[in-house]
Amino acid sequence: MLKNFLLSQQISSIGSRFPAAPAQFAVRSYAIYSPDKYLEPIYEKEQLEEIFQNKEIKERLQFSQIKPAEQSRSWSFFDHPRVNRLCNYVMKEGNKVLARNLVEETFTRIKRKQLRAYHTAETDEERRNIVCDPLTIYLGAVENCRPFLDLLPIKRGGITYQVPVPMSEKHSYFIATRWLVHAGRDRPTRRVHFPENLANELIDAFYGRGRVVQQKNDLHKQCEANRAYAHYR
Template structure:
């Protein structure tokens, strides 16, 4: 007796082919991959990171490990700063990055002119040494001085919502700090444009002064006042 080994025939229409392929793709172990398998290592595109990586001896262990491709905004240029690029994205509206970069360039120009004027007006060398004229360092110090360490989150217990202080993650603290600075620069004042207002806020925050620093201190003060509700975080 002959046994037929013919497989059943499937008639797949044009509209049914894509869902079938997607279902087959989601069944395998690769369904959780975004673009690269987890065995691929993250790329190092900064020169200082490459030098530290080679000195630590970890480069030899990854000699035969595949590396992910660097993103479009990741460059080894000396003019690229990750925090400035992130700050520019927060300034941007409706995808108009050219305008956001132009505003940031004007802000840096105002900061540079202001600091150079103070530098030339200083009388002693000690006073000149204390004046920072690099806008990149000023924006770094401004963001670090306005980073919150705690935040209030509403937690409902017994029909009542309590504002419970919880520690904030490092990534979210940078986001909150830059968001506060951008919002302070966008506050409407007559005859004061956004670059001028933002430059003033960055200079004040770099000296640990200004409204954004006060906003951070008020948040910490509220967290300190609500520390009696901190146990609700684990309940």
């Protein structure tokens, strides 16, 4: 059956999935769907069922144009939008297969380490405190690493000041995930593989320790020190 999936993918990549692309290289093929004309596709199965039950929304959506669904997304429990983001940040040179495998390996290692601790723990209290779900650990780690302020270089009177500015929520998520991925890439030795290192970093960050949390605190401290320049913004 897996072979059939592969075959179907090959066939679909040969056939034209999108309308004729404007450029010679279809690099921005998804961008041709302008946001004012096309609606975002819905991936959640429950949300879709709700829409089908509601007549008003159904009639409104019936004749509006919707973007084609992304290939890397699905409704199944294998898919999570934030994990998909992590894959994209890990990805190099568009090699999504490798990136996804690395993220999967990371999650496996997190789970293995936590479950090992869980099954060797002696009391129920110890067990209750161990979080084994890799997704929870990843989301919690990002939450702990999110900075709220950033330093922006602004030139006033020929001098560049590092001015503290508030960071948008979306950007803070991006920065936190990128820091974690970079920390994962900075391995102590070549023997330690990227997934192993990233797993350790994520677990550390989830429990509020480790160098990425330290990095966030350092940035906040720097912003605090440069408080006097805040009015240059």
